Amino acid sequence: QVQLVESGGGLVQAGGSLRLSCAASGGTISSYGMGWFRQAPGKEREFVTAITSSGGSTRYADSVKGRFTISRDNAKNTVYLQMGSLKPEDTAVYYCAAARGYYGSSQGQYNYWGQGTQVTVSS
Numbered sequence: 001q002v003q004l005v006e007s008g009g010g011l012v013q014a015g016g017s018l019r020l021s022c023a024a025s026g027g028t029i030s031s032y033g034m035g036w037f038r039q040a041p042g043k044e045r046e047f048v049t050a051i052t053s054s055g056g057s058t059r060y061a062d063s064v065k066g067r068f069t070i071s072r073d074n075a076k077n078t079v080y081l082q083m084g085s086l087k088p089e090d091t092a093v094y095y096c097a098a099a100r101g102y103y104g105s106s107q108g109q110y111n112y113w114g115q116g117t118q119v120t121v122s123s
Contacts, residue, residue: 002027002112004096009117012086016121020081022096022114029053030074033103035110036081038092038119045095047105049081059104064090086121093118 008020022034035050049060049070058070069082079096094117097110 002029002032002098004098004112004114006094006096006114006117009094009119011120011122014087014121014123016086017082017084018086018119020083020094020096020117020119022079022081024077024079024098028074029072029077029079029098032098032100032111034070034072034079035097035099035103035105036070036079037095037097037107038090039095039116040089040092043092045107047107048094050103050105051079052103057103061105083119086119088121088123091119091121 003026006022031053036048037045038048039045047061051058051070055072067085072079096114098112099110102109
């Protein structure tokens with residue numbers, strides 16, 4: 001059973017940057033596609049970005065393309081989300097998730113989820 005724990009959230013001003021981490025335990029994530037999702041108040045959880053198990057391919061939601069970067073370090077069993085040029089509309093709880101044999105926007109394909117970390121962007 002893989003456990004995922006997100007960290008690195010916080011309060012930042014618009015235009016600022018944050019780096020989120022997702023540390024895995026209880027198993028290796030090296031064979032899992034990994035994704036980041038977010039849920040803003042009053043809205044459904046939405047896809048942000050995903051990366052293949054090797055890190056060779058990535059996908060991004062249009063809303064974050066060019067501002068966010070996903071990466072992973074399989075030796076550290078950790079996935080990262082570097083967020084830049086943050087906007088108030090990026091305010092949300094950010095979740096990481098792991099999927100066997102998949103990376104992409106379909107939440108149902110993900111097998112494990114973290115508890116989330118809050119990101120708040122002030123204007």
